[in-house]
Amino acid sequence: MADTTGHPTDTEAPLDLNPTPRKSSWKYIGPGIVVAATGVGAGDLVATLIAGSNFGYTLLWAAVVGCLVKISLAEAAGRWHLATGRTLFDGWASLGRWTTWFFCVYVVVWGFVYGAAAMSSSALPLQALFPGVMDLKAWAVACGLVGLVFVWFNKYAVFEKVMTVLVGVMFVVTVYLAIRVTPHLGQALAGLLPVLPDEKDSILNTLGLIGGVGGTVTLAAYGYWVNAKGWTDTGWMRVMRLDNRVAYLTTGIFVVAMLFVGAELLHSANVAISNGDKGLIQLGDILAHEYGTATAKFFLIGFFATSFTSLIGVWHGVSLMFADFVARTRDRSAAGGAEVASGARERSWPFRAYLLWLTFPPIVLLFQGQPFRLIILYGVLGAAFLPFLALTLLRLLNSARTPAAWRNGPFSNAMLALSGALFLVLCVKQVWDQPWADFF
Numbered sequence: 001m002a003d004t005t006g007h008p009t010d011t012e013a014p015l016d017l018n019p020t021p022r023k024s025s026w027k028y029i030g031p032g033i034v035v036a037a038t039g040v041g042a043g044d045l046v047a048t049l050i051a052g053s054n055f056g057y058t059l060l061w062a063a064v065v066g067c068l069v070k071i072s073l074a075e076a077a078g079r080w081h082l083a084t085g086r087t088l089f090d091g092w093a094s095l096g097r098w099t100t101w102f103f104c105v106y107v108v109v110w111g112f113v114y115g116a117a118a119m120s121s122s123a124l125p126l127q128a129l130f131p132g133v134m135d136l137k138a139w140a141v142a143c144g145l146v147g148l149v150f151v152w153f154n155k156y157a158v159f160e161k162v163m164t165v166l167v168g169v170m171f172v173v174t175v176y177l178a179i180r181v182t183p184h185l186g187q188a189l190a191g192l193l194p195v196l197p198d199e200k201d202s203i204l205n206t207l208g209l210i211g212g213v214g215g216t217v218t219l220a221a222y223g224y225w226v227n228a229k230g231w232t233d234t235g236w237m238r239v240m241r242l243d244n245r246v247a248y249l250t251t252g253i254f255v256v257a258m259l260f261v262g263a264e265l266l267h268s269a270n271v272a273i274s275n276g277d278k279g280l281i282q283l284g285d286i287l288a289h290e291y292g293t294a295t296a297k298f299f300l301i302g303f304f305a306t307s308f309t310s311l312i313g314v315w316h317g318v319s320l321m322f323a324d325f326v327a328r329t330r331d332r333s334a335a336g337g338a339e340v341a342s343g344a345r346e347r348s349w350p351f352r353a354y355l356l357w358l359t360f361p362p363i364v365l366l367f368q369g370q371p372f373r374l375i376i377l378y379g380v381l382g383a384a385f386l387p388f389l390a391l392t393l394l395r396l397l398n399s400a401r402t403p404a405a406w407r408n409g410p411f412s413n414a415m416l417a418l419s420g421a422l423f424l425v426l427c428v429k430q431v432w433d434q435p436w437a438d439f440f
Contacts, residue, residue: 019235028239030160031225032247035074037167038218038313040251042121042306045258046279051209052262053272055199057184059209060191063259066210067252069422071244072415073386074222076393076408078240081223081337082233083406087324088223090336091396100329102388106381107322110217111354113378115362118311119144121277125304128281129297137366143311148359151315152352155343156228159316166305170254173302178257180291181264188260204429211426216382220389221317222247227340228320234406265290277307316346319354326350376434383423383430390420 022028051059080091092099123139134142151159196202226240265286266273273279273286280303288296323345345351394416397408408416 019233021235021237022239025239026242026246028229029243029246030164031078031222031229031231031240032243032245033167033250034160034163034225034313034317035218035222036247036250036254037163037170037309038221038317039070039216039247039310040170040254040306041118041310042124042277042280042303044255045303045306046273046275046277047209048255048258049262049266049273049279049283050275051205052259052264053266054205055197056263056267057187057191057259058195058197059206060188060256060259061194062206062209063255064192064252067248067255069210069415069419070219070251071248072412073219073390073393073419074247075241075244076397076412076416077220077223077389078226078244079237079406080393080396080402081226082231082237082240083402085232085337087227087328087337087340088220089321089324089328091401092392093328093332094401095392095395099388099392100325102384103325106385107318107325107354108357109374109377110381110385111318111358112361113365113374114314115144115358116140116365118147118307118314119362119366121307122147122304122311124277124281125284125300125307128284129300129304140366141363143308144359144363147308147312147315148355151312151319151355155346156225156316159312160229163309163313166309167250169305170302170309171250173298173305174254174257177287177295177299177302178260180295181261183260183264187263207422207426211386211422216385217318217321218313219386221313221321224317224320224324224340227337228343228346230341232337232341234403237406315355315358319351319358320345322354323348323351376436379434380427380431383427386423387420387427390416390423394420 048063051063077088080086080088084091089103092103119140120136122143123136126139126143127134127136150162154162196206199205222244226236226243231240261283265271265283271286273282284296284300284303287299320340324340327339327345327348327350339345394408394413396402397406397416398413399407
C-alpha cells in the first residue's frame with residue numbers, strides 16, 4: 001500500500017517502465033568527470049603526498065581500494081536516481097524525519113565553513129603565481145565571486161564543459177609530475193600488495209587514506225548530476241556505470257600520480273611538508289629547486305585547477321541538492337529526477353539562495369577567523385556524512401522502494417557494508433580526536 005504522500009513504502013515498489021537500454025558509449029561521459037573533478041581537492045592531493053613521503057609506495061594499494069570503495073557509493077547513488085525516478089533526498093526522507101534534520105544541519109554548518117576553505121584553497125596558487133598583485137584574502141574573495149557568477153548564470157551543460165577542461169589540466173599536470181620524478185615501477189608494483197607500514201597508528205593512517213580518496217558530499221551529488229545530464233530512467237543504467245568507472249579511474253590516476261611524487265621527491269630525500277593546502281605551495285618551492293621555475297608554475301596551474309573545480313563543483317552540486325531538499329519539503333511530490341533534468345532546480349530561488357550562503361557568509365570567516373566551536377561541528381558532521389550515505393543507500397537499495405531488478409546484489413551489499421564500516425570507524429576517530437573539553 002502506498003503512503004499518504006503517494007510515495008512507495010517498503011511493501012510497494014515504484015513502477016518500472018523498462019525503457020530501451022542505451023548502449024554504453026564514451027560520447028555520453030560527463031557527470032563522472034564532474035564528480036572526479038569536484039571530489040579531488042587540494043586536501044586529497046596533500047594527504048596522498050604525505051602518505052607517499054612517509055611510507056613510499058607501501059600504501060599504493062590503499063589508494064586503489066579507496067577508489068573502488070567510492071565507485072560503489074557513487075554507483076549506488078546513481079542507480080537509485082535512475083531505477084526509481086526519485087532523487088536521493090526523497091529516498092532519505094522516506095527513512096524518517098531524522099534524515100531531514102541531519103541534512104538540514106549538515107548543509108548549513110558544512111557549507112558555511114567549506115565556503116571559506118574552498119576560496120582560500122583556490123587563492124593560494126594564484127597568490128603564488130602572481131606575487132604582489134593582491135593578498136590572499138582578496139584572491140579568495142575573487143575566487144568565491146567568480147564561482148558564484150559562473151554557477152548562477154550557467155546551466156549544467158556549460159558547467160560540465162568547463163569542468164572537463166579543468167580536469168584535462170589537472171590530468172596533464174599530475175601525470176607530467178609523476179613521469180618527471182621518474183618512479184621506480186618495481187617498487188610501485190610491490191606497493192599494490194596489501195601491507196601495512198611498520199609504524200604506530202598505521203591502521204588508522206591507512207584507513208584515512210582509503211577514506212580520503214575523492215569525494216564526500218559530491219558522491220551524493222553524483223545522482224543529481226546524472227539527472228541534470230538528462231539521464232532519468234533505467235535505460236541510462238549502463239551509460240551511468242561506465243561514466244562512474246571513468247570518474248574513479250580518473251581519480252585513481254590523480255591520486256597514484258601524487259603518491260609517486262611524494263614517494264620519489266619527498267620520501268627519498270626525507271623532506272617533509274605541512275598538512276593542509278599550504279603543503280602544495282611548499283611542494284611548488286621544492287619543484288622549483290629541483291626542476292626549475294617553469295615546472296613549478298606548471299604545477300601551480302594544476303593546483304589552481306584542482307582547487308577551483310572543487311569550489312564550483314560544490315557550488316553547483318550541493319546547491320542542486322539543497323534546492324531539491326526545499327522542493328521536497330514544500331511539496332512531497334516534487335522530488336523527481338525529471339525536475340532536475342529540466343533545469344528547473346538550477347533556476348530556482350533555493351538553488352541561488354544556497355549559492356549565496358556558500359559565498360558571502362564565508363567571506364566573513366576569511367577576515368575574522370573561523371569560530372572554534374563551528375570548526376568542531378564542521379569536522380564531526382563532515383565525518384558523519386559518508387557513513388550516513390553508505391548505510392542509507394544500503395537500506396534504500398535493499399527495500400521495496402527500489403524495483404526488484406535494480407536492488408543490490410551480494411557484491412554491492414558487501415561494498416556498501418564495507419564502506420559504511422570504514423567510514424564509521426573514521427567518524428568515531430574524528431569525533432574522539434575533537435577537543436571537546438575546550439568546546440564546553
